Amino acid sequence: MTERKDDGLPDAARLQQPIARLLRPLVRLFIRCGTTFPALCDLLRELYVNVAVHDFPLPKKEQTDSRISLLTGIHRKEVRRLRNAGAPVRQTPAAVSRTTQIVALWMADPRFATEAGAPAPLRRSGLEGNGPTFEDLVGEVTRDVRPRAVLDDWLDRKIVTFDEQERVVLTEAAIAPNRGDERQLYYFGRNLHDHIAAAVANISSSSSPFMERAVHYEGLTEDAARRLEALSRELAMAALVAANREAQALHRKDEGGEWRWNFGIYVYREKEPGGAHDATDEEEPRS
Template sequence: MNKLPLNDAQFNLQQVLLLMNYLTEWLIRSGVGYTEFTAALKPIFYEQALQELQRIEQKPTISAISLLSGLHRKDVTAYKQTVEEGKALTEAAISEPISVPSRVIGLWLAEGWKESLAFYSETENSFEHLVKRVSTERHPRSVLNELIRLGVVTEDEENVVLQKGPFIPDPSLLEARKILTNNLTAHLAAGLHNLFQNNGATYLEQAICADELTEKSINILHDESLKLWQEYSLRLLKLASERCALDEGKPEATQTFRFGVYQHDGE
C-alpha cells in the first residue's frame, strides 16, 4: 500500500516547502525571481499530471490535466497542441514573464550601446532611460542594485559599467552545480520511490542524527565521517569499475548506479 498520505495535501505541501527554502535561496542568489520560477514550473506540472493520469489509467483530457496540475485550460491546450506538433513544451505559445533586470541587460546588448552608461542623462543614452524602455513600474535604482548584487554591472561614480565576466560561465562552477543537481535528484528519486512503492524493493536512504553536541564532538564526528567515506568509497569504486568492465558492450547495460553520502551540522 502507498505509504505517502496523499489525501493530506496540506501536510505534503508543508514538507515540500521545507525543501523549497533551500532551493529558493539558490534561485534568488542566482537572480531567478518568483514570476520566472513559477512560469518555468508550468510544463513540469503538465508532464507530471500526464504521468499520473497514465498511472491511474485515466484519459488525459484537457479538464483532467487542468484539474490535476492546477494549470489554466488555455495553457493545457497550448501544451497539448505543441506536443501534437512534435515540438518541445518550452515552445508552447504561452506568455512567460522575463525579469526586468534580464531584459534591461538584453536590450543594452541588443542596442550595442557602450559598456559604460551614465545613470542619468538628458542628452545621451543612460541607464535610467534603458530601464524605462523596459518597464515604467520598476525604479531604475532598484534595478541597478539588483544587477550590482548579481555582479552583472558595477557603479563608477555616476556611471553604470557592464561587466563582461558574468556572461562567460566558469566551467568549474557549472560542473559543481550539475553534480549537486544530479546528487539531489538521485536522493529525492530514491526517497520518493520508497514512499510511493507498493511492496517492491526499496533503495538505501538512511541518515544518522545526533543532537545536543559540543563543537568538539562535531569536529570529531566530522573527521571520522571523512575517514569512513574515504575507506568505503574506494572499495565501492573498485567494485563499480570491475562491474563496468564486465558489462561493457552488453545491450542491456543501460542503467546507472549512484551511491552518495552527505554530512551537515548546525544549531
C-alpha cells in the first residue's frame, strides 16, 4: 500500500479512465517511433523515483529508500540504484532559444513590423533601401552568431524565404516548426508538460489557479468542423501575437527573475466512431 493523504484528490481508480485517454495518442507515437513497452517501463520507473525524491520530501527528515519505495511501489533495491540519477535538467537547447527569441522579436517589435503589425520583409544588410535589416534583427538578440549563419540555417529549415525583392520573409514554419525540426520535439515536451501541469494544479487545488478551458462540439459535419478549425486558427493567432507583443514590451523593462510564463492554444478535430449527435458548449474550467 502506498502513502496517501485524504486531501480531496481523486483516488487511483477514478484516474484510470482519464489517464488512459491522455496516454493513448502518446502510446500511438511510441509504437510508431519504436519505443517499446519495456523501454517505457524503464523510463517510468526512473521517473517515479526521481519525482518521489525531489517533489515529495518530508520537512527536516531524511528521504529514505523505504519511504521512496512506499510512495512508488518500487522495490528498495531498485530505488537505491535509481535515486542517484539526479533531477531532470530543464534546459532549452541554444539553437531553439535563439530562434524563439529572434522570431518573437520580429513578430512583436514595431521596428521590424509592417503598419498592420505583421512581421515585415527585411533587407539583408548589403541590399539598398531604408529601414532595419535582418542583420539588425539578429544583432538585437545575439552577438555570438553571425547573422549570415542564422540566415543560412533558417533558409535550410524553411523558417524564412526570399521575396521577389530578395528581402527576408518569415514563413509559417517559424511559428509551427516543420517535422524533424529540433524545436518541434522541444515544444512537444514543454507545451504538453505545461498544459498537463496546469490541469494537475487545478485538480490538486481547492480553487482553479490556472485558466484551462475549451469549447467543443460533437456530431458535426466535416465541413462544419473544418470551418470552425479555420476560425479557431485565426482567433488563436491574433491572441498569440497580441500576448507576444505585450510580453516583449514587459521583457524589455523587467529586471529579470526566476519565473517563467507560457500561454498556449491548441485546436483539434477528428472523425469519431459511433457518430455522436449531441452538441455541447464547454466553458467550465477542468478542476
